Amino acid sequence: xxxxxxxxxxxxxxxxxxxxxxxxxxxxxxxxxxxxxxxxxxxxxxxxxxxxxxxxxxxxxxxxxxxxxxxxxxxxxxxxxxxxxxxxxxxxxxxxxxxxxxxxxxxxxxxxxxxxxx
Amino acid sequence: xxxxxxxxxxxxxxxxxxxxxxxxxxxxxxxxxxxxxxxxxxxxxxxxxxxxxxxxxxxxxxxxxxxxxxxxxxxxxxxxxxxxxxxxxxxxxxxxxxxxxxxxxxxxxxxxxxxxxxxxxxxxxxxxxxxxxxxxxxxxxxxxxxxxxxxxxxxxxxx
Amino acid sequence: xxxxxxxxxxxxxxxxxxxxxxxxxxxxxxxxxxxxxxxxxxxxxxxxxxxxxxxxxxxxxxxxxxxxxxxxxxxxxxxxxxxxxxxxxxxxxxxxxxxxxxxxxxxxxxxxxxxxxxxxxxxxxxxxxxxxxxxxxxxxxxxxx
Numbered sequence: 001x002x003x004x005x006x007x008x009x010x011x012x013x014x015x016x017x018x019x020x021x022x023x024x025x026x027x028x029x030x031x032x033x034x035x036x037x038x039x040x041x042x043x044x045x046x047x048x049x050x051x052x053x054x055x056x057x058x059x060x061x062x063x064x065x066x067x068x069x070x071x072x073x074x075x076x077x078x079x080x081x082x083x084x085x086x087x088x089x090x091x092x093x094x095x096x097x098x099x100x101x102x103x104x105x106x107x108x109x110x111x112x113x114x115x116x117x118x
Numbered sequence: 119x120x121x122x123x124x125x126x127x128x129x130x131x132x133x134x135x136x137x138x139x140x141x142x143x144x145x146x147x148x149x150x151x152x153x154x155x156x157x158x159x160x161x162x163x164x165x166x167x168x169x170x171x172x173x174x175x176x177x178x179x180x181x182x183x184x185x186x187x188x189x190x191x192x193x194x195x196x197x198x199x200x201x202x203x204x205x206x207x208x209x210x211x212x213x214x215x216x217x218x219x220x221x222x223x224x225x226x227x228x229x230x231x232x233x234x235x236x237x238x239x240x241x242x243x244x245x246x247x248x249x250x251x252x253x254x255x256x257x258x259x260x261x262x263x264x265x266x267x268x269x270x271x272x273x274x275x276x277x
Numbered sequence: 278x279x280x281x282x283x284x285x286x287x288x289x290x291x292x293x294x295x296x297x298x299x300x301x302x303x304x305x306x307x308x309x310x311x312x313x314x315x316x317x318x319x320x321x322x323x324x325x326x327x328x329x330x331x332x333x334x335x336x337x338x339x340x341x342x343x344x345x346x347x348x349x350x351x352x353x354x355x356x357x358x359x360x361x362x363x364x365x366x367x368x369x370x371x372x373x374x375x376x377x378x379x380x381x382x383x384x385x386x387x388x389x390x391x392x393x394x395x396x397x398x399x400x401x402x403x404x405x406x407x408x409x410x411x412x413x414x415x416x417x418x419x420x421x422x
Contacts, residue, residue: 014200022188025188038136059147060236071221072225072240075148078151084253084256084257088260094264097415149315165412166415169415232386244378244392254361254403257404257407258358258407264415
């Protein structure tokens with residue numbers, strides 16, 4: 001029972017991660033794949049931030065009268081990761097726009113068909 | 119969101135999902151991260167996807183695809199991951215090894231060494247400043263990449 | 278080049294006119310108060326870019342391009358990177374490690390403060406310029422077709 005209460009955040013994260021992974025693998029539309037990738041990324045952020053939370057602590061800003069702070073190291077890591085994630089998404093969407101102009105489609109199997117029929 | 123075919127609705131739901139994640143971060147005491155996720159995830163990411171939809175298509179085409187194998191792969195990976203989490207520290211446990219070594223030093227010594235109240239800024243800009251330099255480089259590179267892919271006006275339609 | 282003022286556009290234009298300067302001021306506030314509260318370079322850069330994006334959406338891309346020309350954005354992004362590396366090199370020339378802020382001023386804490394201030398400023402400049410570059414690249418692709 002203690003195991004259940006102590007680990008439920010990891011299981012929520014794993015559920016979201018698997019949902020994102022399923023979208024990336026199984027969907028054929030390129031824009032939906034990128035949305036799935038972002039869902040996956042957001043679940044990893046939740047994993048790190050939930051691991052950094054300390055019971056009874058507050059936000060990591062030094063104030064008077066508070067002695068227990070949440071761990072600032074995962075926050076720094078995730079801050080970097082969020083911005084890098086949006087940079088990757090921007091590049092991926094620019095590629096999708098160019099693919100659409102070249103193949104007139106954003107469905108994965110149509111693009112494969114056009115490539116193989118050359 | 120997974121089974122919807124109207125891509126506009128998918129992007130809207132994705133914006134809501136980002137905003138909910140930002141609220142979750144506030145509950146978990148991560149205010150800086152929540153700020154960034156709300157601004158970047160619910161703002162910039164959603165806007166970029168809407169621009170892409172305006173430049174490409176609005177609806178997904180109907181396809182018959184076997185979803186048994188991806189579901190099987192996803193279930194097996196998920197089960198393995200759940201089996202791996204049984205050894206991890208409990209949620210919000212103050213005595214987890216994560217909080218013991220470097221983080222404790224940063225929290226205690228940053229008042230003398232850096233003198234800035236916001237611990238996240240102190241770690242980001244002073245203790246780990248080199249990583250932040252790498253991050254700015256990545257953003258700059260992404261900007262250059264988008265400029266190369268989408269920036270030129272003088273070319274005609276398909277090149 | 279200015280779009281005609283239509284009645285159904287009016288509420289949007291007036292509220293955008295009232296909102297954009299406070300948004301820009303808020304971006305600067307978040308940038309410089311990133312040390313005492315939540316905030317910092319990234320958030321400020323994104324909020325600044327969002328204000329310019331709002332201006333472009335309501336008043337047209339031509340007017341927004343006149344404010345944020347392509348040359349200005351490229352120079353701003355490159356200047357941000359150069360400033361960051363310049364702070365690190367200044368520490369090198371003063372005799373300490375790369376990006377060691379202790380030697381930037383007379384007192385150690387003053388040096389840290391100055392170093393963090395310059396670093397956050399450079400991050401804000403680069404992030405806002407790159408977000409605007411990405412927005413204008415996507416938007417002008419649609420106009421050209």
